[in-house]
Amino acid sequence: MSKDNEILEEFTSKEYEHGWSVNYEADEAPVGLNEDIIRWISSKKEEPQWLLDWRLKAFRHWEKMEEPTWPNVSYPKIDYQSLRYYSAPKQKSKPKSIDEIDPELLKIYERLGISLNEQKRLQGIAVDAVLDSVSVGTTFKDTLSKLGVVFCSFSEAVKEHPELVKKYLGSVVPATDNYFAALNSAVFSDGSFCYIPKGVRCPMELSTYFRINAANTGQFERTLIIAEDKSYVSYLEGCTAPQRDENQLHAAVVEIYAAENAEVKYSTVQNWFPGDKNGKGGIYNFVTKRGICAGDYSKISWTQVETGSAVTWKYPSCILKGDHSIGEFYSVAVTNNYQQADTGTKMIHIGKNTKSRIVSKGISAGKSQNSYRGQVQIMKRAVNARNFSQCDSLLMGNNCGAHTFPYIDIHNSTAQVEHEATTSKIGEDQIFYCNQRGIDSEDAVALIVNGYAKEVLNQLPMEFAVEAQKLLALTLEGSVG
């Protein structure tokens, strides 16, 4: 036991790798939140009137809403008036190509291991990088535009493709959907926009990296993905933040629209700063992600590897409206130290012969709390709907908690819904077995955990899978016990 504690001490004291911040000149909104701030943001972004109206409507609604208390997480009350809602790195003029981006900003991304330089680019991945509130650059634009694929920052989309933005913005996650979605709708600053035209199979992974750099700033990005008939796209999202003592708020919204026969794969590797080992600092990650399988035979799959954040509140969901449409949710959520995660999914079956599959793997260590919350709803019209859910929890040590809250709501008697759940502890005999073959405890844990999470990791694109494996190991370092 004493040895375990030593290992624990030694490794939990390891620093969060991305915990640095850079000083750059920023364009900032005044602290606080009111209609003027929203007007300020909107005019800063040179937005059309309809968008400002949309924001204001969301804000007025938000003011009447209560912050949700049902998640199994606790955190001190957030003072929304003490936050800054917009911070943008000052750039002399809007960069027309990657070469014109401020080298300081490029350096930030290079330190994250993300190269925006197309010569040295991540192989076959188009990247949109978002720093604090705004997108600083998107790679591979030309290659994509030849196919008619639009992949750009949200602000740019508002300017270049207003008809698309107007049509789809808020169509999957209404501005009034929930407390954090309403807040985001009022103040969102930037994000990524992606449009795949009819019949196009996007030839490369599209990827967005989000980073919060400025202190005391909330990051509110908005992602909108539209996949037309018979199109396909795989989209990746990665996130980091510097290490700070105060908590930082991140409240994003992601909307996905899949038309007939379209398929969208959305993968996230979330590595926001989790707070230090005493639970100080860290990101509050309150995210609304939802996709609609609007057309028949469409498919949306969410894959997430959640390793960071102090508090996570996140339920990527699918509305299966088209007949024969398919929704999938694959999740690994790891919590260590004082992290709290309440995450899961909603599968709403509306169309006939719709199918959903949920695979959730929770891993808790330290004094953390890890909850799975999932809802499967089968509506009246959803003849022959099927759902399979598998929710596993893995505990490391005796001070952490794992909780499962499955809600099943069936209005059609032809539905087949299966739910399986297991809870296990990482076995000392498993670790000893590895030790006896020459593998140290830390690598043993990594091996065992990656084995446990394999079904989910297998869903990730190759480059992400490798990164995710490393992150899992890193998050759990020293939690043997």
Next chain:
Amino acid sequence: MLSIKNLHASVEGTAILNGINLEIKPGEVHAIMGPNGSGKSTLASVLAGREEYEVTAGEVTFKGKDLLDLSPEDRAREGVFLAFQYPVEIPGVSSTNFLRTAVNQVREYRGQEPLDAVKFLSLMKEKMKLVEIDQKLLSRALNEGFSGGEKKKNEIFQMAVLEPTLSILDETDSGLDIDALKVVANGVNQLKSKDNATIVVTHYQRLLDYIVPDYVHVLFNGRIVKSGTKALALELEEKGYDWIKDEVAGTAV
């Protein structure tokens, strides 16, 4: 190579090993027999460094080093291998991935370059032949859903890949059918050299027909109460343990 002197060990306050003395030289095969609960697996676990077992007295040197001072993984890297009586299952981790991690950590400890995928696979192939293990088994998750015999075979396969100096086989023969027993014994014999040694823990003299021991020891109540040659194993097979228990009782009075 291995020298155990007056080894005492306990679990949760209960003394289980009560003064073990044993000398093992390179090239030797020692069989350890003894009734259920006499402490055979405990001895193996103590040598491998399992934490729950507290060494209360005595010393163990291995290749001149204080073995008890080393972490379990360093003992393994120094060349101690334990074929477990009850191998554990590790879901989702393929045998190949597991073994590659093991081999490369051992190599790193010894200051050798890690094996790349190609070299590692050819090593696997060679050893697979040696213990006649099915490739399909190795692509599955480690020991998960393996039959009792398959698990034991997999232990010997791992031993073959890791090429230890001291192998401790804890009842590797139980659960093996007669053909598998021959295959496993054959594997162990082929891996034998003048530089390595083997401790075979078994209840059945049958195994010793295939892996011929230089010495046979009887463990009882945490002590080696009798040592001899292969003839002793035959005698035990015929007469059971009662006569030894009587002898021990006689000397104890």
